[in-house]
Amino acid sequence: MADVRSLQRRWRLWRAGAVWGVKAFGWAVQAALETHGTDPQPEKRLSSFAYGGQAVIEGVMMRGQYVAAISVRNPKGTIVTKEIPLKAALYRGRMAKLPFLRGLVMLWDALVLGTSALMWSADVALEEEEDVEFSFEGAAGVGLVLVSVALMLGLFVAIPAAASHAVKDVTGLDSRLAADVIEGVVKLGMLVGYIWLISHMNDVKRLFGYHGAEHKTINAYEAGAELTPENVSAYPIQHPRCGTAFLLTVVFISVAVHILTGRPDGVIALVLARIGLIFPIAGISYEIIRFTSKHLDNPIVRQIVRPNLALQHLTTRQPDLTMIEVGIASLERVLEAERAGVAVPQTRVTEIPAAVQPLGD
Numbered sequence: 001m002a003d004v005r006s007l008q009r010r011w012r013l014w015r016a017g018a019v020w021g022v023k024a025f026g027w028a029v030q031a032a033l034e035t036h037g038t039d040p041q042p043e044k045r046l047s048s049f050a051y052g053g054q055a056v057i058e059g060v061m062m063r064g065q066y067v068a069a070i071s072v073r074n075p076k077g078t079i080v081t082k083e084i085p086l087k088a089a090l091y092r093g094r095m096a097k098l099p100f101l102r103g104l105v106m107l108w109d110a111l112v113l114g115t116s117a118l119m120w121s122a123d124v125a126l127e128e129e130e131d132v133e134f135s136f137e138g139a140a141g142v143g144l145v146l147v148s149v150a151l152m153l154g155l156f157v158a159i160p161a162a163a164s165h166a167v168k169d170v171t172g173l174d175s176r177l178a179a180d181v182i183e184g185v186v187k188l189g190m191l192v193g194y195i196w197l198i199s200h201m202n203d204v205k206r207l208f209g210y211h212g213a214e215h216k217t218i219n220a221y222e223a224g225a226e227l228t229p230e231n232v233s234a235y236p237i238q239h240p241r242c243g244t245a246f247l248l249t250v251v252f253i254s255v256a257v258h259i260l261t262g263r264p265d266g267v268i269a270l271v272l273a274r275i276g277l278i279f280p281i282a283g284i285s286y287e288i289i290r291f292t293s294k295h296l297d298n299p300i301v302r303q304i305v306r307p308n309l310a311l312q313h314l315t316t317r318q319p320d321l322t323m324i325e326v327g328i329a330s331l332e333r334v335l336e337a338e339r340a341g342v343a344v345p346q347t348r349v350t351e352i353p354a355a356v357q358p359l360g361d
Contacts, residue, residue: 051218051334052241054114055210056121057203060323061114062214062330065092066343069333070117071326072124077358079329080124080351084113085343100283111148153275155194156251160187161274165267176263184255191247195314205317210326213319215239215312217327227328229321229356237316238309240293245308249285257281325356 053062059072063086071081164183173179198204219235220227257277264270295301319327329352337343 053214055207055214056117058125059121060210060214060327060330061117062334064334064338066337068113069330071330072121073326074124075127077354078351079326079354081333082349083333083344084347104283156187157274157278158271161271162267165270180258188251199314208315208317209319209323212237212316213323213327217331229324232324238312240305242312244312244315246289248308248311249288253285254281321356322358
């Protein structure tokens with residue numbers, strides 16, 4: 001029986017990993033962003049810091065300045081929450097204020113944190129005893145993050161670059177500008193197509209439901225609403241700081257950067273050049289998301305972010321009240337640390353009864 005449960009756990013992790021490997025950058029950036037968006041009732045918020053997070057298996061992770069909280073509904077129906085103290089130097093120090101560099105540094109940390117959250121949520125959702133910890137020093141955590149990054153680079157950097165080079169050779173196309181545009185179109189098509197395909201997997205549908213719960217919870221908080229499942233359910237499912245918005249921004253910025261930096265002739269040199277540019281492109285995209293989320297009252301900015309919000313229809317689903325309740329539980333733990341102005345001294349796990357119970361099958 002233990003072997004069957006172990007195989008079941010691994011299978012669910014691999015299926016969720018199909019989403020995680022590609023969306024890792026996006027969800028991590030969403031968790032790392034510290035800009036603030038529109039705020040109709042700013043006096044009700046604790047600070048101008050923008051809280052965010054990601055969906056995990058049967059739960060939501062929220063991150064603030066002091067702690068990250070992962071709340072997961074276990075098979076008994078109760079909500080289990082893990083609170084993780086965050087590094088002061090990284091999230092509240094000078095590093096968080098350096099343009100371009102801050103995005104890359106916080107992105108890496110958020111990737112490691114997100115991987116840890118995903119693995120831990122799988123344990124809770126399947127009632128496994130193993131507790132998974134990842135850190136910068138942990139070889140397992142770093143290895144999993146590197147695999148996710150390699151998958152992203154292969155699918156959305158190397159393959160589009162090689163495809164555009166092949167089209168250029170086969171058609172005799174003599175325009176580097178046209179080849180760069182073709183590369184961007186291939187990249188966009190692969191991104192949208194991949195997300196559309198995996199969105200039909202049952203486990204991914206639930207993951208996207210929790211993604212919607214995370215967005216609704218943040219939107220309700222930023223509007224100053226009381227955080228109850230019924231109140232939160234009325235708020236929008238899209239959010240301008242979503243990681244999906246970051247991924248789409250990366251696609252468009254990459255086309256502009258590639259046009260400016262030139263196009264090597266050989267396919268190997270082209271792929272290596274594209275991989276070398278992805279991190280500067282990510283840093284630029286991070287700053288653009290920061291800027292647009294701070295100026296949503298500008299009509300031009302609102303038009304700019306419309307494609308980002310539209311793409312979120314693929315990565316979010318309307319959550320039920322049980323999912324929203326988990327999102328609220330996660331955010332409330334983060335807000336407790338914000339009110340206290342101090343992180344928890346060490347990682348801790350607590351369990352509370354859920355008020356909203358899942359409907360029977």
